[in-house]
Amino acid sequence: MELNRRDFLRLSAISTVSVGLMYLRITEFAKDGSPVYAATSDTTEIPIIWLATGSCTGCTISLLNSLSPTIRNILIDEVVPSKHLSMRFHSTIMASEGELALEELKKTALNKGNYILVVEGAISTKDHGIYCEVGEIEGKGITGLEQTVSLGKDAMLVLAAGTCASYGGIPSAAPNTGGYTSVTKVFADAGIKTPVVNVPGCPPHPDWFVGTAATVLISGIEAVKLDPYGRPLAFYGKRIHEICPRNGSFQLGQFSKKFSDPYCMYQLGCKGPVTYADCPIRLWNSGNSWCVGANSLCIGCVEPGFPDIMSPLMKKAEGWEVDPLALPKPEKEDTGISPALAAGLGAIAGAAVTGAGVAISRQISTKPKTDEKSQKE
């Protein structure tokens, strides 16, 4: 059969990321341990619409780096038995474009309450959101704000992928001329009740996104336990500082004085003591390293208020003294950030956003072990 260009694009629109009716299921493992796949058609499809608003596309690129499952598994196989995430619209990875692609989006959205909306990027709200258009219908631009509201109100769930969609992130940094904000804020203003799960990170680790989506598929949204900032505790329940391999240096008062030193990076401005994520144990880039492991700093990219409240990112703010040992611990293993710490972060946000050059000080009074003389060179 010959296909002309238009037929090919139409076929792409329905098959590029939603690859048909047959899926691959692991049925057994061969003697060498490799999985044996069989095609199956008794699979429930969960349609996904991936909306990119004010973003750099980094969150998509991070997802494409997913190791287990791979992006091929996610798009072609069953992510969990009998369930398949059917990516119906994703402006970066779909082959179709323009109105043809938007037709597929519209068709998916008719299935009210039965699709997952992923939002990547912050949403411009100033002047009705005209600073971020995400497409065009019959010559008229559609804003990210309109799409977030219209697709979000009928979704079964919204996954806010990345810090921008979760909390505003870099687009909302001062002076925030486009009025960028988070999905949660847009929903609150529009009175939308659809549940939102935040998966922050700049970008988020692919496991954080895939693991959250898989949990929803297996056990439902109620199975995803969230911290006070709407993040899954499974990935964001521990303070970086407490699981950092350099915590031993911190305890001994050994601090790096330059980025190539192998000690605790606190004096250089590491934000691990006020950041909740499992980077030190999960590791990035297929389990290779993470920010501090690569001799850089944790810049607190998963926290509400990032980047303003974490600035200056690559050095210690004047007067910023934290005793990570004295920070309030999560109340229980899985309760996340304590109200006291949350209040502290809020206060810092206030100071940072006013731009008054106020020396940032957390609510902690005890000084860390910063005896410079005891530090090794």
Ligand code: SF4
């Ligand atoms: S301050 Fe940073 S480098 Fe030092 S122990 Fe804590 S997280 Fe690790």
Ligand code: SF4
């Ligand atoms: S270590 Fe900190 S800055 Fe790096 S990815 Fe994790 S939370 Fe973000």
